Amino acid sequence: MSKVASLAEVVAEREVTAVNLYDLAKQRDRLGGRIEARIDDVLKHGQFILGPEVAELEEELAKFAGARHAIGVSSGRDGLTMAMMALGVGPGDAVFVPGFTFSASAASVAPLGAEPVFVDVDPDTFNMDPAALEEAIAAVERDGRLTPKAVMPVDLYGLPADYAAISGISARHGMRVLADAAQSFGGMLGNSQVGTLAPITATSFYPTKPLGAYGDGGAIFTEDDDLAEAVMMIRTHGRQGSGDHALRIGMTARLDTIQAAVLLVKLQSFSEELVRRRQVAEAYTELLSGLVETPKVSDGAKSAWALYTVKVPDRDAVRERLAAAGVGTGLFYAVPLHHHPAFERWVPEGLSLPVSERLAGEVLSLPIHGDLEDAEIAFVVDKLKDALA
Ligand SMILES: Cc1ncc(COP(=O)(O)O)c(C=O)c1O
Incomplete structure (x- = not known):
C-alpha cells in the first residue's frame, strides 16, 4: 500500500468483513x-x-x-x-x-x-x-x-x-x-x-x-x-x-x-514478502500516528516485521472490541518471563523489570503478513479507531 488517501475509499473497494491475525491461505494459493x-x-x-x-x-x-x-x-x-x-x-x-x-x-x-x-x-x-x-x-x-x-x-x-x-x-x-x-x-x-x-x-x-x-x-x-x-x-x-x-x-x-x-x-518469494510486510508496517504507522504508540525502528535497522505491535493503555478492552468487529490480534507477551511459574526458581527475590512489566499490559499485535491487502489494512485501522473511541 503506497499511501492510503481515503480510508473509506479503500475499505469500499473490496468488501472486507474480517481480518485474522495470521492468514496463510493466500500464500498457499500462490x-x-x-x-x-x-x-x-x-x-x-x-x-x-x-x-x-x-x-x-x-x-x-x-x-x-x-x-x-x-x-x-x-x-x-x-x-x-x-x-x-x-x-x-x-x-x-x-x-x-x-x-x-x-x-x-x-x-x-x-x-x-x-x-x-x-x-x-x-x-x-x-x-x-x-x-x-x-x-x-x-x-x-x-x-x-x-x-x-x-x-x-x-x-x-x-x-x-x-x-x-x-x-x-x-x-x-x-x-x-x-x-x-x-x-x-x-x-x-x-x-x-x-x-x-x-x-x-x-x-x-x-x-x-x-x-x-x-x-x-x-x-x-x-x-x-x-x-x-x-x-x-x-x-x-x-x-x-x-x-x-x-x-x-x-x-x-x-x-x-x-x-x-x-x-x-x-x-x-521471501524477499517479496518482506517488502510487502514493510509496506504494511509503514502504512499502519502512517495511518495510526497520533492514535496509538506505533513501533519504532532503530537507526540503520530493518525489521522482518514478524509482528506489528502497538502500545494501548486500555489494551484488553480494545482487544475485545476489535475481536467483536472481526479483527484478530495477538498478545506477545501478556506475561513477562520473571512472572512465569516455570521460571520462578531463577528469579531473585524482589526482582523488578519495570519496562517488561508495563509492556506486558500494553502491547497489542495487529495482522501483518506478506499477502495482506490494502483493503484489509484499512479495515484494521478503521476498526481500531472505533475501538479506541
Ligand atoms: C523469541 C522466540 N524464541 C524462541 C522461539 C521458539 O521457536 P520454535 O517455536 O521454533 O521452537 C520462538 C517461537 O515461537 C520465539 O518467538
Whole structure:
C-alpha cells in the first residue's frame, strides 16, 4: 500500500468483513502447487532424514544471510539449546535473557543446567536494554554464585537487537553472544543480515514466522567452523557423519526433509514478502500516528516485521472490541518471563523489570503478513479507531 488517501475509499473497494491475525491461505494459493510438487519428490526418493533438500536449503539460507554456515535444525528453541551446547554453556553458568520475550528463550537454557538471568528491555525497541544488561551482570558478579557465560539478545517482533552495544559489553566480561532470531530472519542491521549479527544465531521456521514451514523447523547460522561442526554433531546424536561413536552428547534435532522442501519454495518469494510486510508496517504507522504508540525502528535497522505491535493503555478492552468487529490480534507477551511459574526458581527475590512489566499490559499485535491487502489494512485501522473511541 503506497499511501492510503481515503480510508473509506479503500475499505469500499473490496468488501472486507474480517481480518485474522495470521492468514496463510493466500500464500498457499500462490505457492501450493510448487510446494506439493517438492513434497512429492521427497515422498518418491524417501530420504526423510537429512535428504538432499536439507543441504540445498542450507546452501540457499547461507546465501540469503551472507553467512558461512546455515544448519537446519528441528525448531528455534532446540536451535538455541544446541547453540549453547556448542558454546559449552553448562551448570553454574548465567545466560542473560530479556525479560520480555517468548518463554522458549529462557526455557532453552534450563536443560543445560545453566540459569537464565532476566534483563529488562528498552521501551522503544522492545529489545534487551544494554544498560540493564550491565546492571544484571554486575548483580551476578556481586552475588558470585554463577559465572556470566553468554548473552542471548532476542530480536523481538523481527527487529534486530542492539548487537553493537551488547557485543561490546559481552566481550568485556568474557562472554559469548548467541542471537535468538526466531522472529527476525530477513531483518537487517546496516548491510548485514540476521544470521551474521552474532557469532551464532538461531531462527525458527514455525509456520507463522516470516519464513514459516508447514510444521516445526529452525536453522542455526554461524561464521565459526568449530561451532558449525559441533552443531552438526549435536543434531545427530553427537555423531560425526555416519561414525559409530557418540563423540559428545547430542540430540535428535535435524530439520525434517519435507519441511526443507516446503521452505525451498517459500524462500523463493521471501524477499517479496518482506517488502510487502514493510509496506504494511509503514502504512499502519502512517495511518495510526497520533492514535496509538506505533513501533519504532532503530537507526540503520530493518525489521522482518514478524509482528506489528502497538502500545494501548486500555489494551484488553480494545482487544475485545476489535475481536467483536472481526479483527484478530495477538498478545506477545501478556506475561513477562520473571512472572512465569516455570521460571520462578531463577528469579531473585524482589526482582523488578519495570519496562517488561508495563509492556506486558500494553502491547497489542495487529495482522501483518506478506499477502495482506490494502483493503484489509484499512479495515484494521478503521476498526481500531472505533475501538479506541
Ligand atoms: C523469541 C522466540 N524464541 C524462541 C522461539 C521458539 O521457536 P520454535 O517455536 O521454533 O521452537 C520462538 C517461537 O515461537 C520465539 O518467538
